[in-house]
Amino acid sequence: MPAHHPVSSPSGRPTIEDVARLAGVSRGTVSRAINGGRHVRPAVMAEVQRAIDILGYSVNPAARSLASGRTGSVAFVLSERQEHLFEDPNFGLFVRVFSRELRRRGRHLLVTAAEGKDEELFLGDYLTGGHVDGALLTLPHAREPLLERLRASGLPVVVLGEPLGHQEALSWVAIDDEGAAEEIVRYLAAKGRSSIATITGPLNTSSGRRRYEGYRRVVGRRYRKDLVAHGDWSSHSGRAATEQLLARGTTFDALFCASDRMAVGAIAALREAGLGVPDDVAVAGFDDSVAATMVEPALTTVRIPFEESAMEAVRILEGLLDKTITEPRRVLLPSKLVVRDSA
Amino acid sequence: MPAHHPVSSPSGRPTIEDVARLAGVSRGTVSRAINGGRHVRPAVMAEVQRAIDILGYSVNPAARSLASGRTGSVAFVLSERQEHLFEDPNFGLFVRVFSRELRRRGRHLLVTAAEGKDEELFLGDYLTGGHVDGALLTLPHAREPLLERLRASGLPVVVLGEPLGHQEALSWVAIDDEGAAEEIVRYLAAKGRSSIATITGPLNTSSGRRRYEGYRRVVGRRYRKDLVAHGDWSSHSGRAATEQLLARGTTFDALFCASDRMAVGAIAALREAGLGVPDDVAVAGFDDSVAATMVEPALTTVRIPFEESAMEAVRILEGLLDKTITEPRRVLLPSKLVVRDSA
DNA sequence: GTGAAAGCGCTAACAG
DNA sequence: CTGTTAGCGCTTTCAC
Numbered sequence: 270m271p272a273h274h275p276v277s278s279p280s281g282r283p284t285i286e287d288v289a290r291l292a293g294v295s296r297g298t299v300s301r302a303i304n305g306g307r308h309v310r311p312a313v314m315a316e317v318q319r320a321i322d323i324l325g326y327s328v329n330p331a332a333r334s335l336a337s338g339r340t341g342s343v344a345f346v347l348s349e350r351q352e353h354l355f356e357d358p359n360f361g362l363f364v365r366v367f368s369r370e371l372r373r374r375g376r377h378l379l380v381t382a383a384e385g386k387d388e389e390l391f392l393g394d395y396l397t398g399g400h401v402d403g404a405l406l407t408l409p410h411a412r413e414p415l416l417e418r419l420r421a422s423g424l425p426v427v428v429l430g431e432p433l434g435h436q437e438a439l440s441w442v443a444i445d446d447e448g449a450a451e452e453i454v455r456y457l458a459a460k461g462r463s464s465i466a467t468i469t470g471p472l473n474t475s476s477g478r479r480r481y482e483g484y485r486r487v488v489g490r491r492y493r494k495d496l497v498a499h500g501d502w503s504s505h506s507g508r509a510a511t512e513q514l515l516a517r518g519t520t521f522d523a524l525f526c527a528s529d530r531m532a533v534g535a536i537a538a539l540r541e542a543g544l545g546v547p548d549d550v551a552v553a554g555f556d557d558s559v560a561a562t563m564v565e566p567a568l569t570t571v572r573i574p575f576e577e578s579a580m581e582a583v584r585i586l587e588g589l590l591d592k593t594i595t596e597p598r599r600v601l602l603p604s605k606l607v608v609r610d611s612a
Numbered sequence: 613m614p615a616h617h618p619v620s621s622p623s624g625r626p627t628i629e630d631v632a633r634l635a636g637v638s639r640g641t642v643s644r645a646i647n648g649g650r651h652v653r654p655a656v657m658a659e660v661q662r663a664i665d666i667l668g669y670s671v672n673p674a675a676r677s678l679a680s681g682r683t684g685s686v687a688f689v690l691s692e693r694q695e696h697l698f699e700d701p702n703f704g705l706f707v708r709v710f711s712r713e714l715r716r717r718g719r720h721l722l723v724t725a726a727e728g729k730d731e732e733l734f735l736g737d738y739l740t741g742g743h744v745d746g747a748l749l750t751l752p753h754a755r756e757p758l759l760e761r762l763r764a765s766g767l768p769v770v771v772l773g774e775p776l777g778h779q780e781a782l783s784w785v786a787i788d789d790e791g792a793a794e795e796i797v798r799y800l801a802a803k804g805r806s807s808i809a810t811i812t813g814p815l816n817t818s819s820g821r822r823r824y825e826g827y828r829r830v831v832g833r834r835y836r837k838d839l840v841a842h843g844d845w846s847s848h849s850g851r852a853a854t855e856q857l858l859a860r861g862t863t864f865d866a867l868f869c870a871s872d873r874m875a876v877g878a879i880a881a882l883r884e885a886g887l888g889v890p891d892d893v894a895v896a897g898f899d900d901s902v903a904a905t906m907v908e909p910a911l912t913t914v915r916i917p918f919e920e921s922a923m924e925a926v927r928i929l930e931g932l933l934d935k936t937i938t939e940p941r942r943v944l945l946p947s948k949l950v951v952r953d954s955a
Numbered sequence: 956g957t958g959a960a961a962g963c964g965c966t967a968a969c970a971g
Numbered sequence: 972c973t974g975t976t977a978g979c980g981c982t983t984t985c986a987c
Contacts, residue, residue: 672980
């Protein structure tokens with residue numbers, strides 16, 4: 270709660286000068302005191318703090334930024350269509366973890382969004398224009414021009430998810446989609462399932478591609494084109510893809526879905542076709558989302574370490590900002606198989 | 613796309629000084645040129661623009677802010693628990709409309725969030741610390757200490773929804789919940805329904821209270837305590853409240869739910885009890901959310917002008933910022949009855 | 956219409 | 972450990 274005492278500055282808001290005068294020290298000392306207090310005697314520190322409290326002083330961010338060359342802010346950039354974003358529960362988690370972790374390090378999080386070309390240009394101007402010290406990005410689609418622009422600007426940036434086409438030039442943290450897919454498909458095989466179908470995610474996304482690659486690797490030479498259908502992560506698409514598989518007349522005793530939501534749709538479609546889960550067809554999902562336990566039978570799936578990846582992203586960004594990290598850093602986090610009833 | 617030409621400044625990034633030198637004018641003239649171009653000859657304007665393009669100049673926001681006293685940024689403050697927020701589809705709409713409207717006025721939108729006491733204090737420091745010129749707030753719950761703090765700080769603020777306890781001191785825009793509730797309950801009565809029950813929202817929220825008050829006013833002296841049950845907006849609570857009404861043995865031929873989601877839950881409960889909708893019980897919702905047309909029968913409900921309220925909020929904030937508006941402004945927007953099949 | 960000059964409030968380098 | 976001083980890059984009077 271700021272105190273409301275008269276201040277000497279004509280501007281209305283007290284400045285560092287006012288604090289210095291009241292504390293009987295110089296401007297420089299006050300500056301040091303409010304920036305960690307190195308090289309300041311405890312007694313002086315206390316005196317400065319007292320003056321700050323009395324005056325209700327708080328630093329002018331513009332002045333600090335102008336003098337120091339940094340802003341203390343980091344942007345969380347959303348470049349997907351917003352309707353989708355805000356439906357994503359992970360998004361809220363990211364915001365929460367980022368805020369918390371950055372605050373611990375004395376920084377602020379700004380959430381910024383752009384949909385469409387114009388807004389992306391505008392956002393690029395903003396990010397490279399000196400408003401923030403760095404940025405955390407989620408980029409679900411490949412070939413983002415914004416990415417190239419940020420890379421060229423030299424702004425410290427960490428991408429959540431693998432930035433297709435920029436894997437070498439940027440820092441990023443992603444989960445090991447391929448490894449996780451391998452693990453769960455291998456699990457299905459180990460359960461004695463011999464013909465394993467799959468419903469992939471969009472293949473122009475990194476996760477969609479990688480999970481499919483994991484599936485292919487395990488299936489190996491038993492791969493058959495007619496055991497593969499494609500979806501867009503949604504439950505609806507999972508249902509449609511399953512109906513498509515069934516319509517082909519192909520038989521299969523296991524189905525690996527690249528998302529829980531698609532698995533939910535798949536189960537509904539299998540049921541309608543008179544097939545039992547997991548007896549006739551074992552179904553596996555991916556994500557361990559809320560959907561996983563809401564459906565009957567509960568999904569065998571893969572848990573993704575979202576919180577850890579958010580924390581890791583902040584850690585890397587911090588390193589980039591304080592120059593402890595100078596080369597692009599890439600981190601692949603392992604996920605964990607969660608066995609329930611559907612497979 | 614910034615040009616990458618050599619610049620004269622040692623700092624690396626070109627300054628207004630570099631632009632002035634290249635354009636053959638003074639610093640002041642460049643400043644005027646990039647701030648609307650008043651009192652600058654067209655020919656000079658063009659020359660300055662050319663220099664800016666050549667150098668890839670963009671203004672240093674910290675320097676501008678320090679010199680001018682404003683930041684060009686506005687915060688969108690979320691003080692609800694974030695899990696809930698990001699589930700709310702209106703939230704994405706607000707972000708989109710705010711960004712667009714502010715950009716048109718040359719400002720940036722920052723999204724900031726706080727849950728819990730600590731974060732709220734931190735956020736208060738941020739907002740009153742000179743990082744932004746003004747703020748747009750959503751405040752679902754009454755008695756927000758943040759509100760009092762912002763009011764005291766004098767920061768231009770517009771609240772979305774009626775800020776209980778601060779109606780006089782702050783500017784806000786809300787929908788006419790009470791009028792809308794009256795309208796829809798009156799509609800039920802006009803359809804010949806004689807005993808109209810209601811499921812209210814939380815009564816510590818403005819909307820919850822107002823919608824309930826609208827109901828009471830229309831019902832008038834026919835009001836009966838046992839026709840009222842309470843929910844928390846969720847579908848689940850709507851179902852529970854309906855079961856409660858039914859368990860009381862009370863009979864009713866119409867049910868006004870203060871949210872579409874509660875109406876969805878209510879319909880499910882009525883069905884289970886063997887009651888037909890709308891034949892035995894006419895059900896009305898509120899919000900005209902996506903849920904309204906997903907349920908069977910489609911809901912008769914009330915459409916809330918979210919987009920208009922967002923635009924109105926920005927308009928008021930803009931007035932506050934440029935001092936065209938000096939007194940707190942309050943706006944109540946009308947909603948619209950949407951008749952479908954449930955009543 | 957345009958130039959010159961005085962800060963905006965702070966950090967950081969340099970003495971001491 | 973502390974005071975002094977020189978800017979950071981821009982806006983904004985005030986003359987001309």
